[in-house]
Amino acid sequence: MAVGAERGESGFSVVGVHGIWQGAATGQQLSEWWKRALVDGLAAAGAPDLHVPSFSVPSYARALRSSSRRLGTELLPAGASGLGELDQAEDDFAVESFEGLAAMGGGPFVGGAPEEPAPSLGVRDASVRLARAMAAFDTRFGRNASSVALRALREVYAYLEHEDRSERVRGIVSEAIGGETRILVAHSLGSVVAYDILRRGEALSAWGGIDLLITCGSPLRWPSVRRRIGEEYGLLRIPRRTHWVNVFDPADVVTGGAGLADVAARVRDEPVENGASNPHAVVRYLDKRQTAEALLSVRGLWHLQGSEEGERCGPGPAT
Numbered sequence: 001m002a003v004g005a006e007r008g009e010s011g012f013s014v015v016g017v018h019g020i021w022q023g024a025a026t027g028q029q030l031s032e033w034w035k036r037a038l039v040d041g042l043a044a045a046g047a048p049d050l051h052v053p054s055f056s057v058p059s060y061a062r063a064l065r066s067s068s069r070r071l072g073t074e075l076l077p078a079g080a081s082g083l084g085e086l087d088q089a090e091d092d093f094a095v096e097s098f099e100g101l102a103a104m105g106g107g108p109f110v111g112g113a114p115e116e117p118a119p120s121l122g123v124r125d126a127s128v129r130l131a132r133a134m135a136a137f138d139t140r141f142g143r144n145a146s147s148v149a150l151r152a153l154r155e156v157y158a159y160l161e162h163e164d165r166s167e168r169v170r171g172i173v174s175e176a177i178g179g180e181t182r183i184l185v186a187h188s189l190g191s192v193v194a195y196d197i198l199r200r201g202e203a204l205s206a207w208g209g210i211d212l213l214i215t216c217g218s219p220l221r222w223p224s225v226r227r228r229i230g231e232e233y234g235l236l237r238i239p240r241r242t243h244w245v246n247v248f249d250p251a252d253v254v255t256g257g258a259g260l261a262d263v264a265a266r267v268r269d270e271p272v273e274n275g276a277s278n279p280h281a282v283v284r285y286l287d288k289r290q291t292a293e294a295l296l297s298v299r300g301l302w303h304l305q306g307s308e309e310g311e312r313c314g315p316g317p318a319t
Contacts, residue, residue, distance in 0.1 A: 012182040014295075016057035017173055019188025019217075019282070020064060020155045030057035034185070037286035038295070045292035058176040060193075063168035064158060086154075091127050093157050093224060094150055098133035100223035101256050141253045148280070149253045155189050156219055160228040169193055174202045182298060183212045185291075187282045188254060191218035196229060198238040209241045214294050216247045216285035221256040221263055236264035245294040247272055252279040270294065 016034050025033070035055045042050050086094065134146035141149075159166050174197055177184070184203070186194035194213060197203050203210050219225050220236060231237075238244055244267040248255045252274065259269030270291075274284035285291060 013054035013056070013180045014183045014185060015173070015176050015181050016055065017184060017186035017190030017194045018057050018059070018061075019152075019190050020061055020158075025059070027057055027059040030059060031055055033283060034286055037283040038185075038292065040287035041289065041292035042295075044287065044289040045296060047292070047296060050296075054180065056176055058172050060169040060172040063172055064155075064165050089161070090154055090157060091130055093161075094153060095127065095130045095133055097153050097222050097224040098130070098137050098146065098149075101221075102133070102136060104221075104223065104256070137253075141251075141257065145253045152188060152219055152254045152280075153222070153224070156192055156222075156225055157228075159189060159192060160225070166193075166196070170197050170200070170202060173197060177203050177210075182210065183214070183295065184210055185214045185216070185286070185295075186218070187216045187285060188219065188280065191215035191220055192225065192229065195220060195236065195238065198242060199229075201239070209239055211242065211298050212294065213238060213242050213244045214247065214291060215244070215260075216282065216291065217252050217254050217280050218246060218248065218260065219254050219256070221258060221260055226263065236260065236267070238266075240266075243297070244268070245270060245297075247285055247288065247291050247294070249274045249279040249285075251276065254280050 016030065018030055018034075034057050035052055038055070039052055042048060042052070134150065137146040137149065138144065159169060170193065173193060177197075181203075184194050184198075194215070198210065198213065220229075226236065229236075244264070246260045246264070246267050247270045248259050249272050250257050259271065260267050261269045272285065272288045272290055273279075274281060274288075278284070
């Protein structure tokens with residue numbers, strides 16, 4: 001169903017909210033990579049000649065990591081956290097996260113009995129309880145899947161547990177919204193940031209709000225995340241005027257292997273297949289037909305114009 005029918009002008013902008021795994025890139029680089037992937041997605045959706053509107057991805061990585069020496073910015077291979085050793089609070093949060101998701105069930109199952117914790121888990125100082133929870137997670141998702149999930153969870157923890165950091169991050173993203181912004185596209189930790197901004201009513205624009213939120217590879221399903229964002233017992237909710245589409249790959253461990261329809265109100269899940277090598281990669285979410293079709297659902301915004309700017313966007317990393 002098309003949305004945003006009350007304002008049909010063609011001038012509008014899209015703001016992307018990145019995850020910290022792309023923290024090494026500048027906002028300009030992120031904007032170019034994301035826009036190029038969206039152009040590919042529009043082509044996959046049968047709309048190769050649509051003009052991509054004003055599009056920006058503000059970089060907030062420095063604001064999040066400035067007060068934590070443990071947070072790195074390098075693009076590391078799966079299984080390498082780059083975040084340093086866990087402190088006790090992070091250890092407790094990680095245990096809560098893996099055990100909470102296991103209690104929800106769902107997700108793929110690789111099979112076999114959980115192996116005993118081993119150094120290959122990549123967390124040298126993990127508690128025995130955490131190591132066992134991670135081994136059980138690997139049984140469901142595959143070897144070293146828990147290390148990838150843990151890295152993402154620690155980044156979410158850094159945002160949610162430190163109000164000074166989260167306030168700075170929200171300020172940077174909210175400043176980029178405003179004006180003609182009608183759509184937010186958020187990936188990974190960015191989906192937590194975007195949700196937090198919307199629920200706090202900080203996404204103000206000349207249109208009176210955001211028409212569409214697209215989340216990709218979101219960790220909002222994890223009970224520990226929802227608990228700290230204030231939605232432990234109720235459904236995740238954003239302003240009623242904002243339509244919400246959640247794009248997820250069941251093989252993306254950051255999503256917990258499932259969508260958000262059972263934990264969020266008025267959200268539409270769109271499953272995709274991003275490939276086995278890196279299903280959490282942002283460009284693999286953005287170039288999908290399902291993501292483009294969600295963008296096109298905002299009626300009256302898009303127009304044919306032949307986007308030379310989109311064609312000039314250089315290729316970005318497969319992350």
